[in-house]
Amino acid sequence: MSTVLEQIEQEIAKLSNKGVKKNTGNIRTVADGVAKIDGLSDVMYNEMVQFPGGAIGIALNLEEDEVGCVILGDIANLKEGDEVTTTGRLLSVPVGKGLLGRVVDALGNPVDGKGPVEAKEFYPVERIAPGVVVRKSVSQALFTGIMAIDSMIPIGRGQRELIIGDRGTGKTTITIDTIINQARINKVGIASGDPKFRPVYSIYVAVGQKNSNIARTVSALEAAGALEFTTIVAAPAADNPANLYIAPYSGAAIGEWFMENDMDALIVYDDLSKHAVAYRQISLILKRPSGREAYPGDVFYLHSRLLERAARLDGKGSLTALPIIETLAGDVSAYISTNVISITDGQIFLETDLFNQGIRPAISVGLSVSRVGSAAQIKATKQVGGKLKGELAQFRELAAFAQFGSDLDAKTKAQLDRGNRIVELFKQPAFSPLPIELQVAVLFAMQKGFFEPVDIKKVVDAAAALKHFFTTRKDALLAEIRTKAALDKDLEAKLQAACEEWKSSFTP
Amino acid sequence: MATHAKIAEHLARQLFKVSIADGAVSAERVAGVLEYVEKHQPPNPVMVLKAYSRLVAAEIAKGEAVVEHAGAVGDAMLSAIAAAMTRQYGRRVTATARPDADLIAGLRVRVGDDVYESSIAGQLAALASAV
Numbered sequence: 001m002s003t004v005l006e007q008i009e010q011e012i013a014k015l016s017n018k019g020v021k022k023n024t025g026n027i028r029t030v031a032d033g034v035a036k037i038d039g040l041s042d043v044m045y046n047e048m049v050q051f052p053g054g055a056i057g058i059a060l061n062l063e064e065d066e067v068g069c070v071i072l073g074d075i076a077n078l079k080e081g082d083e084v085t086t087t088g089r090l091l092s093v094p095v096g097k098g099l100l101g102r103v104v105d106a107l108g109n110p111v112d113g114k115g116p117v118e119a120k121e122f123y124p125v126e127r128i129a130p131g132v133v134v135r136k137s138v139s140q141a142l143f144t145g146i147m148a149i150d151s152m153i154p155i156g157r158g159q160r161e162l163i164i165g166d167r168g169t170g171k172t173t174i175t176i177d178t179i180i181n182q183a184r185i186n187k188v189g190i191a192s193g194d195p196k197f198r199p200v201y202s203i204y205v206a207v208g209q210k211n212s213n214i215a216r217t218v219s220a221l222e223a224a225g226a227l228e229f230t231t232i233v234a235a236p237a238a239d240n241p242a243n244l245y246i247a248p249y250s251g252a253a254i255g256e257w258f259m260e261n262d263m264d265a266l267i268v269y270d271d272l273s274k275h276a277v278a279y280r281q282i283s284l285i286l287k288r289p290s291g292r293e294a295y296p297g298d299v300f301y302l303h304s305r306l307l308e309r310a311a312r313l314d315g316k317g318s319l320t321a322l323p324i325i326e327t328l329a330g331d332v333s334a335y336i337s338t339n340v341i342s343i344t345d346g347q348i349f350l351e352t353d354l355f356n357q358g359i360r361p362a363i364s365v366g367l368s369v370s371r372v373g374s375a376a377q378i379k380a381t382k383q384v385g386g387k388l389k390g391e392l393a394q395f396r397e398l399a400a401f402a403q404f405g406s407d408l409d410a411k412t413k414a415q416l417d418r419g420n421r422i423v424e425l426f427k428q429p430a431f432s433p434l435p436i437e438l439q440v441a442v443l444f445a446m447q448k449g450f451f452e453p454v455d456i457k458k459v460v461d462a463a464a465a466l467k468h469f470f471t472t473r474k475d476a477l478l479a480e481i482r483t484k485a486a487l488d489k490d491l492e493a494k495l496q497a498a499c500e501e502w503k504s505s506f507t508p
Numbered sequence: 509m510a511t512h513a514k515i516a517e518h519l520a521r522q523l524f525k526v527s528i529a530d531g532a533v534s535a536e537r538v539a540g541v542l543e544y545v546e547k548h549q550p551p552n553p554v555m556v557l558k559a560y561s562r563l564v565a566a567e568i569a570k571g572e573a574v575v576e577h578a579g580a581v582g583d584a585m586l587s588a589i590a591a592a593m594t595r596q597y598g599r600r601v602t603a604t605a606r607p608d609a610d611l612i613a614g615l616r617v618r619v620g621d622d623v624y625e626s627s628i629a630g631q632l633a634a635l636a637s638a639v
Binding site: 039 | 562563566615617618620621622623624625626630634637
């Protein structure tokens with residue numbers, strides 16, 4: 001027996017003394033987060049390479065006698081001639097539930113001061129999107145908690161819905177509301193003990209944002225109790241462009257873990273305009289040929305391969321993506337905007353004019369669409385809000401024409417009046433998403449004309465009073481709507497009675 | 509500027525190709541190339557020669573195993589390393605010893621871009637990066 005043990009020990013000793021083969025190169029130039037390296041003859045495309053001082057890079061350009069690498073990390077101490085070694089590994093990030101409640105950088109390193117991330121698994125940052133065979137059509141709702149979206153532009157689990165608009169129109173607020181709503185639904189669902197309940201975990205990827213904005217988002221999520229279901233991937237504006245380029249892919253890898261492990265996740269890319277700009281910077285320094293607006297030829301692929309990773313998998317979970325694009329002066333026909341519009345399954349367009357008129361969320365109903373959403377809407381919402389989008393679009397058209405003349409017939413006046421009430425009803429303050437059952441109740445009241453006697457300017461107050469009435473006094477009815485998810489005759493009668501009760505007690 | 513660099517790189521590569529004889533850099537041919545460049549100066553001769561020098565240096569490095577060592581290394585070991593590397597790369601590789609006390613103990617062999625690390629300093633560095 002001792003001979004056998006000796007043999008094993010000899011093998012261990014042999015292995016521990018065995019030489020390690022590395023492939024090396026030397027830095028020729030370093031500029032703006034990109035290094036050109038002589039050597040590295042064995043390097044693979046997208047392989048991680050090790051720079052002195054702990055910085056790592058990704059080999060993006062494999063040329064005849066040099067390699068172009070983007071550097072992730074501190075480049076201040078790198079100089080010409082420094083030795084770079086290959087690692088034989090593709091860039092990976094930690095994944096799993098250990099990342100929930102954490103703020104990490106583009107490489108998955110914690111930046112929130114809460115200690116190391118507890119993760120047992122690592123997923124590669126770049127991955128091929130699921131193919132057609134493993135995908136399932138989107139048919140399950142993902143409630144944003146924003147009445148205008150859930151009733152008119154519904155989003156389903158596994159969908160990619162673009163949020164597009166000028167700066168300061170509330171794009172980020174919509175996504176934060178959605179994340180907060182998922183956390184609220186998760187808490188209710190987990191507390192109910194329903195074994196069929198599927199929580200939605202959120203990933204918020206901040207690309208090129210100010211650190212102060214990221215801190216504000218973190219505190220908003222923390223204050224709403226949503227951070228425990230959320231991971232934040234932060235690549236602020238001060239980071240080098242390589243981190244900004246990698247961050248959305250890292251976020252996607254974190255989201256894919258949930259999807260692959262029979263869970264549902266939501267990912268927000270805030271925003272892909274800055275992501276494209278960072279990629280353009282890298283490409284120009286790498287001397288790749290530039291095309292329209294100086295973006296490289298593969299800028300479409302940059303976003304298509306990212307957004308295609310959001311899917312609903314057959315027999316597994318889903319990953320819903322909400323990418324954000326910032327437009328300039330409302331121009332949706334710009335290069336990156338049209339690219340992302342064509343990749344996604346619909347868009348929510350936010351208008352500066354509406355925002356300045358106090359209509360918030362400033363959703364332009366005419367330009368917003370959800371290509372798969374109606375299939376993912378619950379029946380109750382369809383019953384009470386099925387015609388709303390058409391009505392509101394007609395109202396906007398009529399309102400535009402009505403500006404030219406004062407003599408309007410009674411029918412047009414009624415349509416305008418109803419449209420104005422709907423617009424008022426859809427106004428919703430930031431960070432206060434509404435449960436779907438409450439949305440159904442409010443829309444039911446609107447459909448049945450309970451807001452008709454109320455002065456248009458007081459519709460917001462009336463709606464707030466109705467919500468308060470339902471949440472404080474009709475909790476059982478709301479729970480019934482939530483469970484049944486459809487309005488039968490009995491439920492309609494109960495809703496009617498509840499609205500009558502509210503009407504009798506409400507003084508406009 | 510970028511175009512000049514590209515032209516210089518291209519010319520340097522052409523010159524490098526004619527400097528190779530029997531799969532290795534030939535000293536005679538390199539001398540011939542330098543003489544030619546001196547007589548018929550191309551545009552940006554310094555740029556051309558720098559690129560040429562880099563290519564030649566990389567090629568020479570592929571045929572030379574630099575054995576960095578802490579402690580004594582005999583001729584027999586150098587010959588064994590040279591033979592092993594010749595087998596590994598399928599081309600003639602010579603071995604040169606270069607003492608380096610920073611390795612603490614063991615060897616580090618460089619052949620072109622490849623580094624075979626079998627030193628205490630290398631193992632400590634690997635340990636430090638893993639911790």
